[in-house]
Amino acid sequence: MIFKNIKIIFRELFKNKVVNGINITGLAIGIAAILFIVQYIWFETSFDSFIQNNDRIYRLVFNRYYTTGLDQSVGNSYLAGQIARENIPEVENFVRCKKSTQFLQVEEDIFKEERAFFADSSFFDLFSYPVVSGVKSDFLREPNVAVITESLARKYFGDEDPIGKTIYRVNPGKTPLLIQGVVKDVPENSHLKFDVIISLASELGPSYCYTCNNTNTYFLLREGSNPNEVAAKITDYALEFLESRGMKLDFKIEYELQKLTDIHLHSHYRFEHEANGNYGYLIALMIVAFFILLSAWLNYTNIYKSLIKRKIKSLGVRKINGASWRSFAMDFISETWITGLISLILAFAIISLLFPTLKSYLHLEYSFDFILRLRTILYSILIMTGISIGVGIILTLRYLKTIPLNMVLTKSSNAGNKRPKNFVLIAQFSIAVFLIASTMIAIQQIHYMQDSALSMNIDQVLTVKRSVDGKYNTKQREFEQSLKNFPGILETSYSTVTPGEKNGWVKGGIAIKGTDLLSDQFFQSNVAPGFFDFFDVKLLAGRSFFPDETNWEGGPRHIILNKQAALALGAANYEDILGKILVDNDDKNEMGEVVGVVDGYFQNSLDQEVMPTIFNPDQFGYFIFIKFHNENPVELVSKVKAEYQEYFKDSYFEYFFLDDYFNQQYQSHIQFNRCFILFSIMAIIISILSLLGAAIMSSVERIKEIGIRKVNGARITEILVLLNTESIKGVIIAIIIATPLAWYTMHKWLENFAYKTTLSWWIFALAGLLALGIALLTVSWQSWRAATRNPVEALRYE
Known part of the structure; x- marks a missing residue:
């Protein structure tokens, strides 16, 4: 039927x-x-749900309340997690980590690894990524050791056992890394996507900035702990620490704890590891x-x-x-x-x-x-x-x-x-x-x-990133000069931070000399003297930098503001701010005399307000911009790479087209x-x-x-x-x-x-x-x- x-x-x-x-x-x-x-x-909603104890793992968020707005960052100082662990009983464990593109040499080959992290030895205690080989309790406890994923192990060593083998961090220098372990590949629904974890101790030393807010910090709280109460205690201890150092803030700070499984869909702060969902x-x-x-x-x-x-x-x-x-x-x-x-x-x-x-x-x-x-x-x-x-x-x-x-x-x-x-x-x-x-x-x-409202020209600009090592400064000048001899290359410029990159150089405590202290947040960047002409950024008042100007080799200092910075400093019109001297009230130093105000310099995407920014002139920069015309991009990259390797023999050639890089934000x-x-x-x-x-x-x-x-x-x-x-x-x-x-x-x-x-x-x-x-x-x-x-x-x- x-x-x-x-x-x-x-x-x-x-x-x-x-x-x-x-x-x-x-x-x-x-x-x-x-x-x-x-x-x-x-x-999208399953991110980090596979991590054991994910309901007890929280990330530290640092809130700074400026008059120019609330700055929320997941970048914290190296000391924040350590102070909390030592003084707050509800904190069972913690880990610090930060993402950093690394160039790794295996025998004669150099690989660019964009999914590299530096982390404490507690990383694999908090985050339950399955271990394939190696002794988990020994991971990352010494400087210059690393743990890699299965796919990276196959990429570097094929079927050989990678445990105990040595690879090298290069560009700059050549630092050995001992491989201690291999873990399974990170699931795609993780906000901590890595291919290699390097011990954070590898970065520490006399030159390391222990108070800079550039490290992500995660806490494992004890059962039954209230994250809001823990965050309030962290805030109190942070204020006590600052007062003990004689630092008095002119703006309010506050810490909060963000649940691990909320990060991907509810977090768009500075120092995120990746672009999160919406x-x-x-x-x-x-x-x-x-x-x-x-x-x-x-x-x-x-x-x-x-x-x-x-x-x-x-x-x-x-x-x-x-x-x-x-x-x-x-x-x-x-x-x-x-x-x-x-x-x-x-x-x-x-x-x-x-x-x-x-x-x-x-x-x-x-x-x-x-x-x-x-x-x-x-x-x-x-x-x-x-x-x-x-x-x-x-x-x-x-x-x-x-x-x-x-x-x-x-x-x-x-x-x-x-x-x-x-x-x-x-x-x-x-x-x-x-x-x-x-x-x-x-x-x-x-x-x-991407186009109409962007009051700067980023089309047909090839960007080359050089090492930050100062020994390359003179080579950079020679490299730029040689490029100008190539037909199709119009001009070059440089800066310490490229458009489209999150600027980490930010602080408060800046004011006009002789005026009351303002609770404003200002970003800073070092740029080439001809930087604004290169990107067709309109000068609203004053002058551009002179070709030989720099703020870092002695002599008088001069700075240029974007219009948002001028307005934040109380300028009724842009001419009024010219000739004023800005001071950093934290270290009591003069930052320089304002000689110009520019319009519409967009560091980040246009779904965000342009933040007040101070520009310093310099003779060198880590991002070299190459403007070209009617040139085959593939041939252009090939020519620039050959020239780059001539002047930076021991450096990896890293490049991108600026418009593509900038538009990744969208x-x-x-x-x-x-x-x-x-x-x-x-x-x-x-x-x-x-x-x-x-x-x-x-x-x-x-x-x-x-x-x-x-x-x-x-x-x-x-x-x-x-x-x-x-x-x-x-x-x-x-x-x-x-x-x-x-x-x-x-x-x-x-x-x-x-x-x-x-x-x-x-x-x-x-x-x-x-x-x-x-x-x-x-x-x-x-x-x-x-x-x-x-x-x-x-x-x-x-």
């Missing part, structure tokens, strides 16, 4: 294969969207995915109801012959379940086919195996079964109330039939118009941040926007399928009417207008509904950006025209087929 029912169901599916194909495809796209997004959200974007994507699935489900139910109407007579005959409500329910449940299962299988097929492309396009970190987990498949089938049972029961109850004779005579009321269809059409195209408009605005905002925004593009395409496809299915069903239902009208002389254009009118009205209503919703939503989204584009009316008009054009093409194609059909065939229908 079961096989017979299944055979009948498949026969019905093939009987109306076009409409059922549209139905199944639309539902499959919706299911694929929700599966993809749910897995992405699960991955919790708000996850919520937005979940809502969008829900509406995509809703659109697909509306399409499915609308077409399925239309198909049931076509066999309503047979249902009525069955009811007259005594068919029970159970048989009706089983038929409806079986049919919806089989259709849903086919859609589910097709959804997995769509994801498997497109996943490599989507992974690259959306910069996803997880693999396809993550989606094909047994739990995902079982949950999907269970949800599909539950929905099928619900639909079956609803349809059974609906037709149980209908008089059998009316079903046989097809007298079931058709009143209001257009309303549900129009409602589905309006809902689907409202979603499509909303997504199209939102996507266009997101694209415009990203373009605005990665989360770009990823979110690409998701919107993807879902907009899905919404449009589902809307097209829904409209096409509705047009096919409508033309079938009105086939005799069309034939009669044609026999009576109706023209094809009149038939087209007749069949298209309702659909076009529905799309217009959808545009009217979606436009204000899209405007309000994107207006709120743009409030998250310090520099934002305007919401232009033409974006919403274009989104509406696109939706209208898609609807016209879809409906007109099916209407044309119906209108050009031989009227004799139409009158003989059935």
Whole structure:
């Protein structure tokens, strides 16, 4: 009996294969969207959950309250964790670590390892990364030792045992590193992604800055400890320590503890190990995915109801012959379940086919195996079964109330039939118009941040990073001079921090000489005298640096401020600040005389306010900028590399194109926007399928009417207008509904950006025209087929 029912169901599916194909495809796209997004959200929310005792591990966050705003950093001094461990009983253990790109030499080969960390010996006590080989209790307890991952071990030594082998830190110098252990590769859902851990003791020495806030600190608290109380105690001990050193702060400081599993989605502080996720974007994507699935489900139910109407007579005959409500329910449940299962299988097929492309396009970190987990498949089938049972029961109850004779005579009321269809059409195209408009605005905002609002020129700039060792200073000058002899290279410049990099040189206690102390936060940077001309940064007042100026070789000091620094120092206009001398009240030294004010120097992305910055002139810098014109980038890099190795013989050639490096800051925004593009395409496809299915069903239902009208002389254009009118009205209503919703939503989204584009009316008009054009093409194609059909065939229908 079961096989017979299944055979009948498949026969019905093939009987109306076009409409059922549209139905199944639309539902499959919706299911694929929700599966993809749910897995992405699960991955993003699973960060660091595999770490043992993750509920007791916290990271120390350092808050400084300046008048220019709150500075939140996870960079802390070397002493902060140690003082807390010694004085606060709730602290069971702690670890300090910091990320640093390292150049490692293995035999004659040099490798650039960007996922390198320096850490205390307690690192593997707090973080339960599985050990493959080596004695865990001995890890990182001495200077110049390291632990590496399995993949790095294979990369360096193949199948050989790496324990006890020596590699070298180079660039600058050559320091041996003894490999003590190997651990499994770090899962992608960890915010501490490393390939090599080097003992933090390797960095310590007379020149190490123990009070600089440049080290991440993690605590393992004892069971039952209150993290807020522990953070308050850390703040008290920090203030006591500063007072004991005779340091009196002119701004408030406060420490807080951040739960380990909250870091990835709820943390965007200075000194993060990597660009973290965005919790708000996850919520937005979940809502969008829900509406995509809703659109697909509306399409499915609308077409399925239309198909049931076509066999309503047979249902009525069955009811007259005594068919029970159970048989009706089983038929409806079986049919919806089989259709849903086919859609589910097709959804997995769509994801498997497109996943490599989507992974690259959306910069996803997880693999396809993550989606094909047994739990995902079982949950999907269970949800599909539950929905099928619900639909079956609803349809059974609906037709149980209908008089059998009316079903046989097809007298079931058709009143209001257009309303549900129009409602589905309006809902689907409202979603499509909303997504199209939102996507266009997101694209415009990203373009605005990357190009229009960026008041400095970073295009066609190759950046070379040299070693910080002072012995290379004279070589740098010779290197730059040699580059100017190459055709296609226009000019060079340099600085100690590159645009797009988080500036760690920041402090308070800076004021104009002879004035009251201000609680402002100022960043600093050393730049080439011609730095601002190189990047086309506008000079608002005063002068640029002279070619031979430097603040670090004795003599008078001069500085340039960005306009934010001038305003923070109380300048009513930029000319007023010229000639003033700034002092650092912490060490009582004069910083220099203000000789200029510049506009729009963007150190970080434009979703953040530009921070007050002080620029010092210098004759050397660690980042060398090379502006080129009409040069093949590959050939340019090859030429510059050859020249670099001529002057920096024992250094690794490290380079990047500045615009690419700067725009990496927008990665989360770009990823979110690409998701919107993807879902907009899905919404449009589902809307097209829904409209096409509705047009096919409508033309079938009105086939005799069309034939009669044609026999009576109706023209094809009149038939087209007749069949298209309702659909076009529905799309217009959808545009009217979606436009204000899209405007309000994107207006709120743009409030998250310090520099934002305007919401232009033409974006919403274009989104509406696109939706209208898609609807016209879809409906007109099916209407044309119906209108050009031989009227004799139409009158003989059935």
